[in-house]
Amino acid sequence: MTTWAVDSGIESSLREIREGIKEGRFPARAFNDQQIFDLEQQRLFPRTWCFLAHESEIPSPGDYVTRYIGNNNIIVARDEQGQIHANLNMCRHRGNVMCKSEMGNASHFRCSYHGWTYKNSGELIGVPYMKEGYEGRLKRKDWGLVNVRIDTYAGLVFGCLDPRTPSLEEYLGGFQFYLDLYLKQGEAGSEVHGPPDHWVADTDWKICAENFAGDGYHTPVAHQFGFNLGYFPSSGSTHSQGWAASIPGRGHGIGLGHSPNFPPFGGFPEELTAEMKRTLSPAQIEVFSKVRTAVGTVFPNLSFLMQPFSLVPGETGVRFVTMRLYHPVGPGRMEMYSWCLVPRGASQEYKDEAYKAYTLAFGQAGTFEQDDFENWTKVTRSAKSTMVKNIDFPYIMGMGSERDPDFPGPGHVVRPYVNDTNFRNLWGRWADYLVGDVEP
Known part of the structure; x- marks a missing residue:
């Protein structure tokens, strides 16, 4: 049992937690604790590659969105030459918020306090009373918006606050193999379909990240109606079939559900299936043709889900594909961003049908979404209670599982799909960051 510290002993407690994860234990209190939240803001989010936007959200010069890395509000904008930039959403003069809208189009940003004006790429170009007030002592090139390091993969824009963190490619560590299922459904790649659903919930971000790292265990219970009404192309008895894949030491994980009687690439139109076979590698085709449901998390807080859905x-x-970001705003509280991703080159009819399926299943008022948040909010509430201070949860499914030797994809891949291996990997990486043992 973990002895939970509430004072300066937090450092030793974190090391104890990390050792417990190796044995299949994780403390309930971690899902709603002020000290843990504060440490995540200081040691986790600034040092990881965090998702900011999809390139298709800012397709034209001047387009911008505002997003977060931890508690830092970031402007992600496309300049007049088409390049993407990320900058802290804060005026360098007295710290006022520059962009008060979450999305828009602007070639310049002007502070509403003292009027300092910046290009959308971040350079300071306008200072009222420059000659009279500063008398030549202010050099505009030294006072641009604070730049944020960015990198991209297949349309996804990530940001990182730590210049010592390795490249995004190294950070993903081979998980690109699995991301391609969501992002390369055709030769033109993916795009968002409409703006994201966006709401605040009394739920800890880590519960969601864990669930989407491959929790197939909850599906026959929490979403039982889907089986009873025939909306799943599987049954409760076959739902556990498939693979759990994780990238050891990186925290990323994905669950790949497989139904024996489900047709290869079922749910995709024929022309899109043909494109995917030209776009994906032979190993990816071998794996993805067998996948019914794919639910994965890019550490720390970006998740994806793909599954077929029918009204009949x-x-x-x-x-349909949903991309989801869990932005922590406090212990046990988060902002949820949820997008629908569609193949850019698909027909408008398919895009609209996929969006309808996403909305009904995992939009803000989606049937499956309501099931999940009902449970997640209650887990979060329980984690705050005094009696769970020293209570652990078991993460012992699949302890010691050996890698499936016949699986062609990267990482540690085990069977069946219902397994805790991905979660131990997720929490182990989380603990490394909080302890401070992640090498720059």
């Missing part, structure tokens, strides 16, 4: 029970239905 028993039919294969249409594939």
Whole structure:
């Protein structure tokens, strides 16, 4: 049992937690604790690659969105030459918020306090009373917006606050193999379909990140109606079939559900399947053709889910993809961003049908979304209670599982899909950051 510290002993407690993870234990209190939240803001989010935007959200010069890395509000904008920049959403003069809208189009940003004006790429170009007030002592090139390091993969824009953190490619560590299922459904890649759903919930971000790292265990219970009404192309008895894949030491994980009677690439239109076979590698085709449901998390807080959904029970239905970001705003509280991703080159009819399936299943008022948040908010509430201070949860499914030797994809891949291996990997990496043992 973990002895939870509430004072300066937090450092030793964190090391104890990390050792417990190796044995299949994780403290309940971690899902709603002020000290843990503060340490995540200081040691986790500034040092990881955090998702900021999809390139298709800012397709034209001047387009911008505002997003977060931890408690830092970031402007992500496309300049007049088409390049993407990220800058802290704070005027360098007295710290006022520059962009008060979450999205828009602007070639320049002007502070509403003292009027300092910046290009959308971050350079300071306008200072009222420059000659009279500063008398030549202010050099505009030294006072641009604070730049944020960015990198991209297949349309995803990530930001990192620590210049010592390795490249995004190294950070992903081979997880790109699995991300391609969501992002390369065709030769033109992916795009967002409409703005993200966006709401605040009394839920800890880590519960969501864990669930989407491959929790197939909850599905036959929390989403039982899906089986009873025939909306899943599987049954409770076959739902556990498939693989759990994780990148050891990176925290990323994905669950790949497989149904024996589900058609290869079921739920995709034929023309899109043909494109995917030209775009993906032979190993990816071998794996993805067998996948019914794919639910994965890029450490720390970006997740994806793909599955078929049909309004007609028993039919294969249409594939949809939801991309989700869990932004922590306090212990046990987060902002949820949820996008629908569609293949850029697909027909408008398919895009609209996929968006409809996403909305009904995992939009803000989606049926499956309501099931999950009902449970997640209650878990978060329980984690705050005094009696759980020294209570651990078991993470012992699949302890000692050996890698599936026949699986062609990267990482540690085990069977069945219902497994705790991905979660131990997730929490081990989380603990490394909080302890401070992650090498720059």
